[in-house]
Amino acid sequence: MGQQIESALRESLDRVVTMLVSFLPGLLAFLLAVIILTVIGLVLAFLIRKILTAMRFDERLSSRQSPGALGNVSEWSPANSPTLLLSRAVFWICVLAGIAIGLSAFNASFSTTGTVSLFFLPYVTHIVGATLLVIAGSLLARFLARSVLIGAVNAQLQYARFLSMGIKWLVLVLTGAMALEHLGIGGSVVELAFGILFGGIVLTLALAIGLGSRDLVSRSIEKTIEKPTPFSPDLAATPRPDIPQPSPLRHF
Amino acid sequence: MSTTTPTLQPDTIAAPNFVPASGPPLTVVCLPSLSHEAFATVQANLHQVFPHLPVIIATPDAVPETDGPSNFKVATYTPLAQPRGAWVPTAADYLNAWTVAREHKPTAILLLGNESASVSVETLRLLATGVLDHHDLVLPRYPVGPHDALFNSAILYPLTRSLFSHHVRFPLPIDAALSSRMAERLAAAAQRLTANNQGEALVWPVAEASVAGYSVRDIPGEHRILPTPTTDDFSTLLATIAGSLFTDVESKAAFWQRARLNNPSPRTTPYVTQATPQDANPLDLAPMIESFRNAYTNLRELWSLVLPPNSLLALKKLSVTPAENFRMPDSLWARTIYDFLLAYRLRTINRGHLLGALTPLYLAWVASHLHLIDGDPGAAEQHIEATAAAFEADKPYIVARWRWPDRFNP
Numbered sequence: 249m250g251q252q253i254e255s256a257l258r259e260s261l262d263r264v265v266t267m268l269v270s271f272l273p274g275l276l277a278f279l280l281a282v283i284i285l286t287v288i289g290l291v292l293a294f295l296i297r298k299i300l301t302a303m304r305f306d307e308r309l310s311s312r313q314s315p316g317a318l319g320n321v322s323e324w325s326p327a328n329s330p331t332l333l334l335s336r337a338v339f340w341i342c343v344l345a346g347i348a349i350g351l352s353a354f355n356a357s358f359s360t361t362g363t364v365s366l367f368f369l370p371y372v373t374h375i376v377g378a379t380l381l382v383i384a385g386s387l388l389a390r391f392l393a394r395s396v397l398i399g400a401v402n403a404q405l406q407y408a409r410f411l412s413m414g415i416k417w418l419v420l421v422l423t424g425a426m427a428l429e430h431l432g433i434g435g436s437v438v439e440l441a442f443g444i445l446f447g448g449i450v451l452t453l454a455l456a457i458g459l460g461s462r463d464l465v466s467r468s469i470e471k472t473i474e475k476p477t478p479f480s481p482d483l484a485a486t487p488r489p490d491i492p493q494p495s496p497l498r499h500f
Numbered sequence: 501m502s503t504t505t506p507t508l509q510p511d512t513i514a515a516p517n518f519v520p521a522s523g524p525p526l527t528v529v530c531l532p533s534l535s536h537e538a539f540a541t542v543q544a545n546l547h548q549v550f551p552h553l554p555v556i557i558a559t560p561d562a563v564p565e566t567d568g569p570s571n572f573k574v575a576t577y578t579p580l581a582q583p584r585g586a587w588v589p590t591a592a593d594y595l596n597a598w599t600v601a602r603e604h605k606p607t608a609i610l611l612l613g614n615e616s617a618s619v620s621v622e623t624l625r626l627l628a629t630g631v632l633d634h635h636d637l638v639l640p641r642y643p644v645g646p647h648d649a650l651f652n653s654a655i656l657y658p659l660t661r662s663l664f665s666h667h668v669r670f671p672l673p674i675d676a677a678l679s680s681r682m683a684e685r686l687a688a689a690a691q692r693l694t695a696n697n698q699g700e701a702l703v704w705p706v707a708e709a710s711v712a713g714y715s716v717r718d719i720p721g722e723h724r725i726l727p728t729p730t731t732d733d734f735s736t737l738l739a740t741i742a743g744s745l746f747t748d749v750e751s752k753a754a755f756w757q758r759a760r761l762n763n764p765s766p767r768t769t770p771y772v773t774q775a776t777p778q779d780a781n782p783l784d785l786a787p788m789i790e791s792f793r794n795a796y797t798n799l800r801e802l803w804s805l806v807l808p809p810n811s812l813l814a815l816k817k818l819s820v821t822p823a824e825n826f827r828m829p830d831s832l833w834a835r836t837i838y839d840f841l842l843a844y845r846l847r848t849i850n851r852g853h854l855l856g857a858l859t860p861l862y863l864a865w866v867a868s869h870l871h872l873i874d875g876d877p878g879a880a881e882q883h884i885e886a887t888a889a890a891f892e893a894d895k896p897y898i899v900a901r902w903r904w905p906d907r908f909n910p
Contacts, residue, residue, distance in 0.1 A: 398856035
């Protein structure tokens with residue numbers, strides 16, 4: 249009995265040691281690939297930054313794009329520098345390439361449990377994709393929330409902040425649902441929850457706008473009615489001297 | 501930050517040569533698209549100013565053959581860049597004017613904006629005389645009421661005066677008289693914009709003249725019909741004009757930071773705001789004040805990215821001030837504009853958002869200004885000058901923060 253237990257333990261230990269021995273080279277290859285590509289990425293990013301700075305790339309690009317435009321690269325760049333954006337993009341492409349090469353080497357050297365990396369590689373890709381989705385969604389949510397907030401304030405809407413928050417969470421919920429679906433987590437539960445949340449937010453916003461913007465709509469209609477057309481007979485009418493005419497403001 | 505003298509690139513359109521290069525001083529008058537009646541009026545007015553001197557009238561319209569004065573020639577030109585109906589001359593207009601004028605080496609170029617048939621003979625005479633007297637840029641000060649040209653009074657005039665040291669009351673002109681070299685310089689600036697398909701962008705002649713060291717003069721203009729912007733969207737218009745000015749200021753930072761510009765020469769003749777019968781009527785300032793209060797509630801976080809704590813505190817006090825005492829200090833307004841200018845340069849937030857967030861603050865200034873002047877033209881002029889003086893007094897602040905934006909600022 250004791251011998252059998254000892255034998256079972258020894259065989260188990262042998263298997264684990266064998267697995268570790270076959271696992272370590274793959275792990276080292278993975279780390280080596282990531283480190284080398286990261287160093288290459290750093291060097292390339294440094295060179296690109298130097299070259300573009302020497303070419304005054306940011307200033308040239310800025311002078312060719314109108315400020316505030318959505319297509320203006322500077323508005324979307326870290327520290328508003330397209331040079332920094334490009335150099336960081338190159339760096340992270342190299343790092344991702346290093347991870348991909350490392351996983352491939354890992355898979356080749358660790359053939360006994362190839363299914364691990366076969367499962368792991370696409371999942372890492374999905375994680376990267378989901379992370380990018382979340383980052384892009386967050387940026388878009390913040391941009392749209394601010395745009396709506398400023399637009400609503402300038403339109404003199406009292407519930408501007410509420411509207412802005414609604415838009416922000418609408419985009420964030422959409423982004424979260426897309427990221428979870430991309431990762432394959434939750435399945436139909438996520439879809440259902442997303443549908444309920446999204447529909448709820450839209451309904452809330454619709455009700456808020458419908459109930460809250462009566463003043464705005466009435467002002468708009470009044471403005472349209474009062475606006476004289478070029479051939480309006482009102483233009484020919486003489487203003488009554490006993491009624492004080494409102495003094496118009498001319499901003500520009 | 502380039503302040504070097506630009507050169508105009510050659511292009512394809514060449515205007516026909518009507519007048520020999522030598523002889524009496526030649527004036528080229530560039531007009532926008534006008535009706536036949538309006539064109540005839542402008543031509544008649546110009547003939548009173550130039551009864552004998554040669555004049556070329558450049559127009560984009562096909563003008564029928566009429567018996568005009570013998571010293572006048574009409575040239576129809578094909579615009580290099582299409583202006584898009586702005587109410588003031590844009591980059592495309594300046595470029596078109598120089599393209600027509602340069603073939604003739606004129607002494608003076610008159611660039612007249614929309615509704616130019618209403619420009620009086622005396623104004624035309626003063627404009628032309630200014631350039632013939634060897635000034636490079638002559639701009640008219642048209643009479644406006646205390647409730648008019650508020651954006652100019654709040655931002656354009658004070659900022660231009662403090663940074664470029666010129667007491668030109670309307671730095672975004674409707675009409676202008678230019679010397680040949682001034683027209684070339686403006687065309688070079690305009691060409692950079694039109695090359696990027698921004699023909700409708702604004703050009704700032706006073707800043708260009710200041711950087712080039714050219715002489716600038718503003719003359720008293722008589723009443724004319726002032727064109728109105730084509731768009732009704734107030735916020736967009738404000739963002740467009742303020743954004744254009746801020747961009748221009750940013751590109752000329754190396755120039756306006758010079759210490760020698762800190763003391764602008766005083767204006768020779770005072771400007772008088774004109775009163776109209778309607779100005780005496782009471783104004784409803786409540787919507788503007790309410791708009792500011794609403795903005796303070798909602799945009800406070802956004803403003804806190806741009807404005808220092810002192811300014812935010814002052815705005816907070818202003819937001820709870822009763823309407824009858826609503827008064828924005830001139831120093832606060834000047835500091836606010838400088839901080840927005842700095843944030844525009846540093847891209848602290850998206851530039852479109854930044855300029856959008858400026859609108860309620862501007863309305864607060866307008867409410868404060870109108871409340872203070874109470875329809876009195878004299879008080880209006882006094883306050884506008886005080887505002888400009890506050891901008892000048894605070895110029896060291898913008899110069900310092902432009903150079904060291906990260907320095908602690910309470």
